[in-house]
Amino acid sequence: MAAGLLLAAGGAVAFSGKAIIVKLSYRYGVDAVTLIMYRMLFALPLFALLAWWSGRGKPAFTRRDWLGIGGLGFCGYYLASFLDFLGLQYISASLERLILYLNPTLVLALGVVLFKKPVRARQLVAIAVSYAGVLLVFGQEVNFEGPHVLLGGLLVFASAVSYAVYLVYSGEMVQRLGAMRLVGWASMVACVLCIAQFALLRPWSAAVVAPEVLWLAVLNATACTVAPVLMVMMAIERIGAAATAQIGMIGPLSTLGLGVLVLGEPFTPWIAAGTVLVLAGVWLLTKWR
Secondary structure, three states, X not given: OHHHHHHXXXXXXXXXXXXXXXXXXXXXXXXXXXXXXXXXXXXXXXXXXXXXXXXXXXXXXXXXXXXHXXXXXXXXXXXXXXXXXXXXXXXXXXXXXXXXXXXXXXXXXXXXXXHOOOOOHHHHHHHHHHHHHHHHHHHHHHHHHOOOHHHXXXXXXXXXXXXXHHHHHHHHHXXXXXXXXXXXXXXXXXXXXXXXXXXXXXXXXXXXXXXXXXXXXXXXXXXXXXXXXXXXXXXXXXXXXXXXXXHOOHHHHHHHHHHHHHOOOOOOHHHHHHHHXXXXXXXXXXXXO
């Protein structure tokens, strides 16, 4: 039990550290295409190892499996990650994490739109509370950063939508292939796409970056990409998905704290209030599901 709780907390904090590392990397003049290429380049062998290890003794993929892995890898890990990296050029790490934390509300909305699932009034209340919190923090950030915050917020929101699509459509494949195996292969697809994107959009000379960027990319690929995936999966095995998700609520709080301590991002009572509203709304939505 204690091990599961520690794994869930560690995974949440590690995931939230990604935004901090990306913001630090941007200080060295690197762009999003190059930065995400390096992150995925260093993560690729680790995901390949995960895919091999989790697939031992399992049946080979069918054509339908490969198509599903390709689609989920594109929307869930490539597109979502790239849009997130782009958005982080314009907004704080704290606001980015709060927007991404709206994911359960987007999954609910997609269920209504795509599968005509019913939604209850109290679920709408929970969603309204969450979005009120994001708008509160967004309004504060506009005062600090200026109007380009809108572009960054929209890019990160689009990232959250892309990942919500992945979650909605991955359920059946997770049951059939296993979570670790699917994550490993879908992430490998995303890694290849990010590397190919760099090769198509940038000259190879753009790969020459500051050594600090490379070390930060290694840290991002290991501690904030592969490691939290494993920790969260192991936590789910020990304490269940619901408890893991609830402990994951420390993620936005850790991003907020790291943003203030490491990046020097502003912290005001309004930002604190907005964060509380987002966490409360998502908690209510999970409770009233």
